[in-house]
Amino acid sequence: MPKITYITHDDKTHTIHVQNGLTVMEGAIQNDIPGIDADCGGGMSCATCHVYVSEEWLDKLPVKEDGEEDMLDMAFEPKKNSRLSCQLIVSDTLDGLVVNIPSKQG
Amino acid sequence: MIKTDVLIIGAGPTGLFCAHQLGIIGLSCEIVDNLDKAGGQCIELYPDKPIYDIPAIPECTGEELTNNLLKQIKPFNINFHLNQRVEELKKVNDRWNVKTNGNKEFDVASIVIAGGVGSFEPRKFPVKECEKFEGNSLFYAVKDKTIFKDKTISIFGGGDSALDWAIELSNTSKVNLIHRRDGFSGMESSVQKVKELNDQGKINLYTKYQLDSVEGENKINSVKIKHDNGEVKDIKSDYVLGFFGLIMQLGPILDWGLNIDKKKVEVNTENFETNINGIFAIGDICSYPGKLKLILSGFHEGALAARGCFRYAKPDEKLRFEFTTTSKAAQERLGIKSD
Numbered sequence: 118m119p120k121i122t123y124i125t126h127d128d129k130t131h132t133i134h135v136q137n138g139l140t141v142m143e144g145a146i147q148n149d150i151p152g153i154d155a156d157c158g159g160g161m162s163c164a165t166c167h168v169y170v171s172e173e174w175l176d177k178l179p180v181k182e183d184g185e186e187d188m189l190d191m192a193f194e195p196k197k198n199s200r201l202s203c204q205l206i207v208s209d210t211l212d213g214l215v216v217n218i219p220s221k222q223g
Numbered sequence: 224m225i226k227t228d229v230l231i232i233g234a235g236p237t238g239l240f241c242a243h244q245l246g247i248i249g250l251s252c253e254i255v256d257n258l259d260k261a262g263g264q265c266i267e268l269y270p271d272k273p274i275y276d277i278p279a280i281p282e283c284t285g286e287e288l289t290n291n292l293l294k295q296i297k298p299f300n301i302n303f304h305l306n307q308r309v310e311e312l313k314k315v316n317d318r319w320n321v322k323t324n325g326n327k328e329f330d331v332a333s334i335v336i337a338g339g340v341g342s343f344e345p346r347k348f349p350v351k352e353c354e355k356f357e358g359n360s361l362f363y364a365v366k367d368k369t370i371f372k373d374k375t376i377s378i379f380g381g382g383d384s385a386l387d388w389a390i391e392l393s394n395t396s397k398v399n400l401i402h403r404r405d406g407f408s409g410m411e412s413s414v415q416k417v418k419e420l421n422d423q424g425k426i427n428l429y430t431k432y433q434l435d436s437v438e439g440e441n442k443i444n445s446v447k448i449k450h451d452n453g454e455v456k457d458i459k460s461d462y463v464l465g466f467f468g469l470i471m472q473l474g475p476i477l478d479w480g481l482n483i484d485k486k487k488v489e490v491n492t493e494n495f496e497t498n499i500n501g502i503f504a505i506g507d508i509c510s511y512p513g514k515l516k517l518i519l520s521g522f523h524e525g526a527l528a529a530r531g532c533f534r535y536a537k538p539d540e541k542l543r544f545e546f547t548t549t550s551k552a553a554q555e556r557l558g559i560k561s562d
Binding site: 154156157158160162163164165186187190191193194195197221222223 | 467468
């Protein structure tokens, strides 16, 4: 199972195995990793599963769908490496992915 | 003081259908919602997006679903109290006394919380010192546009609200529009209009900039904005407007003594009552083993919660199970004339 590392705002590192097919958001919710709210439940409608993807992973991720960038406009402190974790589906190619969780979701 | 059988908190699909179920069994209710319209997440987050999993409706939008639910409950003439957030809750003898932030008071036998993920509140600037100016020279909504006449306004955001206000206010004010990227989520025609106004010098458009800091004594007099590349610009501003959509906050419900885990209210699955007698929770806000966050689950939960409310509203009566196809009483409540 691919390993995903979540780094919370207080610099705590949580590395967990996430099943292929789940989203990076679901991996966090199911493992009680704090800082990802996912209010809309994965519908790309709320921007509360916002994460920063580490630089070396930026180009390896699936391209943003229409609408993800629009939602990121609403996110708390969006940056160039911002993504919505509900749009990142875990697969073997994402093994080792590192995401940083912002200090707040809104 | 408004006296009714049940107060429903939240006018999303789940709350609306629960109102229908209460009406069918002959209970009265009133609905409170913090938004300015009914529909909850359906209307606020995805009015135009299609939904494919409402039983017997192959496809509909959030707006269509809301309108159909409103049509379905029309016979019951239910009062909506919009732009109201429930604040206080007090038990008075066997009933509940509920107060909203708009000073409306309700005297009810039971309460159904259909609050989704919380009440919608504007998303705010991440910059801390913004709080100090909120309500005097920094706003997240426009209530009185006359105060902006002949002033310099810095508007942040890239959606329809930001674009529309930038265009509108550019007639009478000096407008800066600041957005974090070149693309906008607002309507294409508005984007074009803003670009034209920028070319004509009527709007100053700054893209790839975000708010860095606000300065001023009692009121804002300038803002610093920061480009993606780190460059900082100081621009004069009398007012700042931020349009970043809405976020859901659980709010005062957290303080009512309900069992809450991960922002969800725990309920039983027999009638969706919480740990407090007479308070029910349905839809996205409730949690129980096996909970599915689907609208159809909210409908089921609302039907059972409505029946759970009956014994609080009419303690001396017994509720008989009936079908709407054959029940004279239900049909009368629906305003259907029999021959």
